[in-house]
Amino acid sequence: MTTVRRACRRAAPAVVALCLLTGVGGWAVHAARQHSHRAVTGAAAISLEPGPRLVAVSADQATRGRVLSAAAGGPPRIGVLTCTRFYAAGGTGLCLRPDGDLPTYQLAVLDAHLRERRTIPLVGVPNRARVSPSGRWVAWTVFVTGDSYNGGRFSTRVGLLDTRTQRLVPTLEDWKVSVGGRPYRAADVNFWGVTFAADDRRFYATMSTAGHRYLVRGDLAAGSVEALRDNVECPSLSPDGTRVAFKSAVAGDPRRGWRLAVLDLATMRETPLAETRSVDDQAAWLDDRTVAYALPRGREESDVWQVPADGSGRPALLLAGASSPASLRASDPALT
Template identity: 65%
Template sequence: MKTRVLIAVVGVLVLAGAAVAYVGFASARGHDVAATGAVSLAPGPRLLFRSTADTDRGHIATVPAGDPGGPRTVSPLSCVRVYAAGGTGLCLRQDGDLTTYQLAVLDRGLAVQRENPLVGLPNRARVSASGRMLAWTVFVTGDSYNGGLFSTRAGILDTATGDLAGTLEDYAVTVDGRPYQAADLNFWGVTFTRDDRRFYATMSTAGHRYLVAGDFAAHTVRTLHENVECPSLSPAGTRVAFKSALDGDPAKGWRLSVLDLATSRVTPLAETRSVDDQPAWLDDHTIGYGVPRGPGHADVWSVPADGSGAPSLLIPEAESPAALGS
């Protein structure tokens, strides 16, 4: 877990620095700006993402789902991580200086509806299909069990009731059917089911990384499967896309895969590069994810969810993708 966190933290620090410095080592290529300030989070055939191009680094933008490499619409809003669904957006962003961060809840017109401080470096963001539930992951320091190295915290907000779980570490945990308590619990990469109550996430403890099923109302989590990180539930709710550590060791990198929840069958995807991202379902057959191309720059790629085909470049100079739906 320590190795995985340290590797991921380097990427987050680079990302956070790039978001405020607006510095890059390559010119923006392969896209044209169609408009500025006209981004909408309303459901429709568009892909949302965070731009990594020099000209609009950190700004959220959209492209038509049918022409993802074409002209993009760019917003003035900057985020370190972004996600949206059901007309609601979650922007993890800097809070006025270089050291603190906040989550901003956005309506479909990008107006900020709520702000909450974040303690740590933003890393993951997710919104439930209805737009009601929000989840995020941050890196934090100071946990006594790991000597002050980075750990993770995952939080959930119910926008309808205002109920906030700043960490999942207070939930009742069941490992292999038995109640479990430990000081080294870490959670990250939440993904929601359609009932806005249940969710999946990654939990690590004692050197193991588990896919867990959680219940927001009951404040419980239970383990389902080992070596699953950053899960993402399919639109039909039957499969989970995730990254799995090679040979169970994050230091060796990760392989994108899909888990069938009914059969527990795991299908490795055709992307063989190590991908350190929470994959996103672009539709029920396609997975999207970010791949760094150099300091401060990344591209969004896609790959079939059934293990066939080959990865293809989807959106140049982009990361943190989300399909806004039809």
């Protein structure tokens, strides 16, 4: 195991390589160098059909931004689709990407074969992307400027789309909000980092207002959100729906970095994870026991790491030269 970890860390940055460690969903050990000369590329290389695979975005210099697929026992597959942020579940993909040569962005909703089902222009810079376990709902977060309350600094905006009915929710800022069980309204309310429950009605997200960053639970049918807990950012709901992985600002101050933790939704008990580095990402569950996340490596590259969700163990490299991980196995309710 030590040899494998060293091999993964030594992998050349030009290689987007599979490095899946034993104990995560039963996947076998593969050193990064084993597949460096056998990466599969082409339009047909990627599928979003459920299976024991990861999809992610390449953060390698040679293939940066291209969507890749990685499975145990074979080489990584690198497609032609390019995204700034990507996520997939239930046979649906969500790609946030530049709008051609323009200095703007768009989102593309994709089917299981990465064919476009709908595109929508984005007003802002892409930051987060999520798809509900069934593939019905997609959500995105963008950075925007121009809100008068914050002096021209960046703020965030969430959009939602029901891919079945084509209902579009361009913002959550006009929804009913409650804090402490009471209706709440403020000009500085911001939302980001949506994660969906399996019932295609409930979701969780971050709401920022008056210096607080709340975990909120949303109701898609009622058009409402309620604050549950303070100092919770970028939640990610576990496949069994009982916990959220999240990042929280150290000592409540984002300038000091973020720590990963898992929150039990029934007891509100918080479990810090073994990753002690600052993680500025929305984690993704590989299964009910393990979460994955991206960490920067250098100025423009990043790697995907994994850590047990119960606070035990230690971080381990999962995918070298990648970001935006999504587990197709964990995304399919029938497989969880």
